[in-house]
Amino acid sequence: MALLLRTGLVLLLSIGTAFAQPPAGSFNDAQCVACHGETSPEVHGYRLSKHGVLAQISTPGRAPGCVDCHTPQAHHPADTDAMSQTCGHCHSPRYVETLRANGVRMQEVGNMKQREVLQLLTRARSQFPAAALQDMEKHYQHLQQHLRNLRLGVAHQSPDYQWWHGHPALDGDLLRIKGAYDELMRRHAADPKH
Ligand code: HEC
Ligand code: HEC
Ligand code: HEC
Secondary structure: OHHHHHHHHHHHHHHHHHHHOOOOOOOOHHHHHHHHOOOOHHHHHHHHOHHHHHHHHOOOOOOOOHHHHHOOOOOOOOOHHHHHHHHHOOOOHHHHHHHHHHHHHHHHHHHHHHHHHHHHHHHHHHHOOHHHHHHHHHHHHHHHHHHHHHHHHHHOOOHHHHHOOOHHHHHHHHHHHHHHHHHHHHHHHHOOOO
16 A cells, blocks of 8 residues: 555656656647646637637638647747748738737736836835735736736737736736735734734
């Protein structure tokens, strides 16, 4: 039994390690989706995009799948010039350029929100012990996830990930972090030992 348990543990640990490293090799769309997971923001966001919907309901090849944009060797470094070419198979260069410029702006606004939060968090870290900052740190972790959602929403042209799981979620994080900081300051003012 002890041996069995240990084998299970080693197996779990090695799966854990495998997950940290992207695998080498060629894959098809179904394999990408199966390994990354249907609920991962990359797959979920893509599926909610027009491309993702068309890939499910339209003639094969009408809209791009994972492999069309990432190549079957998905874990090579990204080549952004190749991406414009990829989009150019189906869209005009001007449309693609406009989308790209909009995407850069949208991410820049997201980065501004992160910088504002990080400034506040840095100030709080210099004023309060770590134990008092658990709420703020937790909100900051969520903010980083939502910033990734936004990046994926832009990359995968997924309005839901830009406008629902992206910016509004970031705004929520920003408000919650400010609220948590105000609360700390209030408690500190009422009782300076805190
Ligand atoms: C057997 C599992 C597995 C398969 C199959 C797989 N991936 Fe991954 N992928 C990973 C892991 C693990 C990572 C690294 C951790 C992470 O970023 O989630 C990763 C990372 C990535 C990244 C980020 C790349 C980087 O260097 O940061 C992209 C993009 C990606 N995968 C796309 C794909 C696409 C597209 C396919 C199909 C062609 C695919 N993956 C197939 C497991 C897999
Ligand atoms: C229309 C083209 C397109 C399709 C289709 C597409 N992707 Fe992407 N994907 C991109 C681009 C562009 C990026 C952004 C790359 C960057 O910024 O480095 C990206 C980013 C990613 C990332 C994030 C890498 C990171 O830096 O965190 C993952 C993971 C990923 N895609 C997986 C997938 C999977 C899985 C599928 C299929 C379900 C898929 N993509 C379909 C174009 C596409
Ligand atoms: C295999 C062909 C194909 C490729 C490659 C492709 N698309 Fe598309 N895309 C389509 C089709 C088809 C539609 C649906 C057009 C419509 O509304 O009738 C679409 C829709 C879109 C939409 C939604 C437009 C809307 O009105 O909602 C965006 C944004 C988009 N594509 C961006 C891109 C970008 C950026 C790339 C490259 C990363 C890309 N596409 C690559 C075929 C493609």
